[in-house]
Amino acid sequence: MVSCKGILRQLWKKRRFLVLVLTPTLLCPLIIIIDDEAAACAYAVLIIAIYWMTEVLPMAVTALLPVLLFPLLGVMHSSQVCANYMKDIIMTMIGAFLVADAMQHWNIHRRFALRILIHTASSHRWLMFGLMLVTSFLAMWMSNSVVTAMMVPLVIAILKEIDTKRMEEPNAKTGTEINGGLLKTKDEEIELHISSPKEDSEKLPNTPNTDDITDKNFTRLCKGLVLCIAYSANIGGTATLYGTSSNIVMTGQLESLYGYEATVDFGTWFAYGFPNQLLILFVAWLVLQWRFLDLKCICGFFKCKLSCRRKYKSASAAELIIRRQYEEMGSMSWAEGVVLVHFIILSILWLTYDPRFIPGWASLFDHRYVTSSTSTMAVVVSLCLIPARKPKFLNCKRGADITKEQDQNNDKSTDSTTTLLDWRRASSNMRWEVIFLMGAGYAIADAFEESGLSDYLGEQFKVFASIPPWSLVIVCTVFIAVLTEFISNTATAAVFLPIIGKVAESTNINPHYLMIPTTVASSFAFMLPIATPPNAIVFSYGIVTVLDMVKSGILMNIASLVIVNLTINSLGVVLFDLHTYPSWASSAATTVAPTLPLCIELNETLVATLPV
Numbered sequence: 001m002v003s004c005k006g007i008l009r010q011l012w013k014k015r016r017f018l019v020l021v022l023t024p025t026l027l028c029p030l031i032i033i034i035d036d037e038a039a040a041c042a043y044a045v046l047i048i049a050i051y052w053m054t055e056v057l058p059m060a061v062t063a064l065l066p067v068l069l070f071p072l073l074g075v076m077h078s079s080q081v082c083a084n085y086m087k088d089i090i091m092t093m094i095g096a097f098l099v100a101d102a103m104q105h106w107n108i109h110r111r112f113a114l115r116i117l118i119h120t121a122s123s124h125r126w127l128m129f130g131l132m133l134v135t136s137f138l139a140m141w142m143s144n145s146v147v148t149a150m151m152v153p154l155v156i157a158i159l160k161e162i163d164t165k166r167m168e169e170p171n172a173k174t175g176t177e178i179n180g181g182l183l184k185t186k187d188e189e190i191e192l193h194i195s196s197p198k199e200d201s202e203k204l205p206n207t208p209n210t211d212d213i214t215d216k217n218f219t220r221l222c223k224g225l226v227l228c229i230a231y232s233a234n235i236g237g238t239a240t241l242y243g244t245s246s247n248i249v250m251t252g253q254l255e256s257l258y259g260y261e262a263t264v265d266f267g268t269w270f271a272y273g274f275p276n277q278l279l280i281l282f283v284a285w286l287v288l289q290w291r292f293l294d295l296k297c298i299c300g301f302f303k304c305k306l307s308c309r310r311k312y313k314s315a316s317a318a319e320l321i322i323r324r325q326y327e328e329m330g331s332m333s334w335a336e337g338v339v340l341v342h343f344i345i346l347s348i349l350w351l352t353y354d355p356r357f358i359p360g361w362a363s364l365f366d367h368r369y370v371t372s373s374t375s376t377m378a379v380v381v382s383l384c385l386i387p388a389r390k391p392k393f394l395n396c397k398r399g400a401d402i403t404k405e406q407d408q409n410n411d412k413s414t415d416s417t418t419t420l421l422d423w424r425r426a427s428s429n430m431r432w433e434v435i436f437l438m439g440a441g442y443a444i445a446d447a448f449e450e451s452g453l454s455d456y457l458g459e460q461f462k463v464f465a466s467i468p469p470w471s472l473v474i475v476c477t478v479f480i481a482v483l484t485e486f487i488s489n490t491a492t493a494a495v496f497l498p499i500i501g502k503v504a505e506s507t508n509i510n511p512h513y514l515m516i517p518t519t520v521a522s523s524f525a526f527m528l529p530i531a532t533p534p535n536a537i538v539f540s541y542g543i544v545t546v547l548d549m550v551k552s553g554i555l556m557n558i559a560s561l562v563i564v565n566l567t568i569n570s571l572g573v574v575l576f577d578l579h580t581y582p583s584w585a586s587s588a589a590t591t592v593a594p595t596l597p598l599c600i601e602l603n604e605t606l607v608a609t610l611p612v
Helices: 004-013 015-026 028-033 037-054 059-063 065-072 078-086 088-105 108-118 124-139 144-167 197-203 212-236 245-258 266-292 306-328 334-351 372-385 399-409 423-429 432-451 453-466 469-483 489-506 511-521 533-540 546-568 571-576 583-590 598-609
Strands: none
Touching: 004 015, 015 028, 015 037, 028 037, 037 059, 037 065, 037 432, 037 453, 037 489, 059 065, 059 432, 065 078, 065 432, 078 088, 078 432, 088 108, 088 144, 088 245, 088 334, 088 372, 088 423, 088 432, 108 124, 108 144, 108 306, 108 334, 124 144, 124 212, 124 266, 144 212, 144 306, 144 533, 212 266, 212 533, 212 546, 245 432, 245 489, 245 511, 266 334, 266 511, 266 546, 266 571, 334 372, 432 453, 432 489, 453 489, 469 489, 469 511, 469 546, 489 511, 511 546, 511 571, 533 546, 546 571
């Protein structure tokens, strides 16, 4: 007789198949009993949401389901669904990914990181501050997973050097064990290079230290420095409109639901997101110091005597290794300089496109034709045209000096025809999963409007009209922050932002008042390794445990939610005029749903005019 435990084990092995099959089967009564487009839309969105939560299919594959389900269920025309996967804002994001790839290839991000860390490695707490500052700044413009993958090996190398200097102290033993052997000192010189977690673990076997107090303090330092990378990478993306995909999803859904006037431009978002990011980053710095460093040294008002002197000595070792790595990079090459100039130009173009409080450069053109994607693609095309080697006609040096300089600074370019942005490399590194997730979010927002599901939800949510708006913000941000610990922040934003928008509309609240803090809260995933790619990367090194992340993550979630609720009710009110119900929200409630694309309308017109 098969035991109950054996049956449960078999069911667990087949859980993906069961979720894949049972989800649409159990939800079938929804479209059988309620035979209308709104029910069909709800049926499709519930399937997509459950598949995203359980990950029975790859995230990108689930993101393509709207193209399959919405036409089959009669919710939207197939061409209208597909148009959402290549919107203007998505083209801007693709261009941003390509520029980031060029920066990553030419190691601009690494040069910037090392340069800043040289000036912040005077003590452990300032070393942590420098790491967090660099990581968050890079995450504003680049993929947070790429930034984390670069910064964590750098932290590991710094910790190895600190441990080596620590072992030179009197009465110190030979080696340190962290979580089963992640860090070990050697007598020979430490090799400095980026490696995978598996490589690090293989190179660093167990060598326990008998100095319990010193070993415990160093273990806490290792956990704090590594964990600060994941937190600052998650926080950094909230500062800019293109820093994280959930911000892009919100902008696209605002345009789908309410039109262009409802969208948030890059400059306005930066004016709100950057101070908010700095506050949360500062609180994260304090929390991590309290959890993993000496509490008495947080503000620097108290001296810990022997403990502090040891810390400053090991911090000088960190500065030494950072300076050594920076010097190994050599002087800035032609390729690095030109890519950096392109990045600065693109940032300025994004900030000055249409600030709205003053005329931007877009006012020189027709707003209907020129957008941020135009400037982004101009920079991308320029990077694809400019050679990676400095042209000879720009050199004032002799031929031998030119050849020597090119060999030193352009070792990554294979020949004179290589450009700053190589298409084959960039296309292979493109984050298609994020692109598809954003497209799915826009398709879901369109389906809500087309099917009438948004109107139905709006009627149901009128019961919240008596609740104070600030309390609704708290409820929405807490709900999303908890949910994003288990689901991708992009998927969370794609599914719930249209619903939250309807909550605001039905209660006569400015949709920005609920949607903006909710979008920011979707990046507050600090507790679990599965919550975000930076968390997973940091956890894969084995330095921190799940319990370490949960203890610190709870404090971070609470502090971040308090800050985002305070900033939206202070700075957000000034920037977005949140106490006024906008005209674009009023007109959206009475506007007929958008028609099919122009090509379909023309085809229908031509067919109607044909003689019978």
